[in-house]
Amino acid sequence: MDYKDIPKVELHLHLDGSIRPKTIAELANVSLKEALSLSVAPPKCQDLNDYLTRFDLLISVMNNKENLERIAYELAQDLSNDNVIYAEIRFAPMQHVSANLTLDEIITSILNGLYKVNIKTNLILCMLRSHSDTANYEVIDLAKKYLGKGVCAIDLAGAEALYPTRNFAKLFEYAKKQNVPFTIHAGEADGPESINAAIEFGAPRIGHGINCIQDEETMELLKNKNVLLEICPTSNIQTNAVSNIGEHPVYKLYERGIKISINTDNRTVSNITLTSEYELLDKVFDFTIQDFYQINRDAILSSFASTEVKKEILKRLENK
Numbered sequence: 001m002d003y004k005d006i007p008k009v010e011l012h013l014h015l016d017g018s019i020r021p022k023t024i025a026e027l028a029n030v031s032l033k034e035a036l037s038l039s040v041a042p043p044k045c046q047d048l049n050d051y052l053t054r055f056d057l058l059i060s061v062m063n064n065k066e067n068l069e070r071i072a073y074e075l076a077q078d079l080s081n082d083n084v085i086y087a088e089i090r091f092a093p094m095q096h097v098s099a100n101l102t103l104d105e106i107i108t109s110i111l112n113g114l115y116k117v118n119i120k121t122n123l124i125l126c127m128l129r130s131h132s133d134t135a136n137y138e139v140i141d142l143a144k145k146y147l148g149k150g151v152c153a154i155d156l157a158g159a160e161a162l163y164p165t166r167n168f169a170k171l172f173e174y175a176k177k178q179n180v181p182f183t184i185h186a187g188e189a190d191g192p193e194s195i196n197a198a199i200e201f202g203a204p205r206i207g208h209g210i211n212c213i214q215d216e217e218t219m220e221l222l223k224n225k226n227v228l229l230e231i232c233p234t235s236n237i238q239t240n241a242v243s244n245i246g247e248h249p250v251y252k253l254y255e256r257g258i259k260i261s262i263n264t265d266n267r268t269v270s271n272i273t274l275t276s277e278y279e280l281l282d283k284v285f286d287f288t289i290q291d292f293y294q295i296n297r298d299a300i301l302s303s304f305a306s307t308e309v310k311k312e313i314l315k316r317l318e319n320k
């Protein structure tokens with residue numbers, strides 16, 4: 001089976017972690033070898049914080065309109081080549097804003113790049129755990145402004161073990177008031193308590209969430225509330241959230257009836273495609289082709305796409 005042939009839905013994908021290495025080299029004015037060594041993470045990092053240091057160079061080249069448009073355009077091409085038919089692409093706008101680059105210019109440039117390729121996409125704007133409340137409230141307001149116009153939701157990303165999810169209750173209260181949908185990175189570098197907090201805030205999806213495997217009650221809660229886990233297998237090995245792929249709970253969670261989607265997280269930092277992630281899962285676990293189609297149908301149903309887009313994508317995932 002060529003896993004490229006499966007039409008795929010990707011819900012957890014960071015724009016900054018997915019810039020083509022050649023483009024990084026060109027924009028940062030370094031050799032390809034240097035770009036690769038600074039941005040591609042080893043098979044095993046110490047932890048999530050160590051993994052996150054690979055983003056410094058990547059973020060530094062996302063500093064003007066032209067670069068942002070090009071980076072988004074190239075990612076949309078890569079997604080299309082990977083047979084991804086719907087993607088939610090995330091990034092933290094406050095990391096790119098400067099005296100020469102406004103928040104509106106950031107969003108517009110990225111959307112211009114994405115729209116050049118015939119693929120359905122939406123943006124998720126990340127708040128960062130290490131940022132001030134003021135900066136994070138600004139992200140919610142920005143998402144509200146562009147909601148339905150290329151932006152579909154917000155997220156909370158960054159060093160989970162250093163800044164517990166519980167601390168961010170007020171932000172999600174505000175997002176709910178503004179009718180801005182959200183997903184939250186939780187249960188990646190921190191335990192089930194982080195996932196419980198995200199569910200309590202009302203997140204219909206959780207980024208990673210794999211540490212739910214440590215707690216029966218959290219798993220029951222995810223299942224009963226129909227919360228989908230955005231699973232990123234290779235990334236979890238690299239950040240040491242899971243020791244090796246054989247130990248990854250993805251199949252156990254799926255068998256248990258918890259909704260999951262399969263994602264790359266960061267195509268460049270992890271040096272993978274979604275097709276290669278499916279191949280990896282096929283090699284290690286008992287997923288069938290029908291399972292992969294079901295996972296993609298679950299993903300689109302839990303996506304933040306419009307009803308119209310959901311219908312269209314579901315149709316392309318029928319009859320398998």
Ligand SMILES: [Zn+2]
Pocket residue numbers: 012014157185207265
């Ligand atoms: Zn992520």
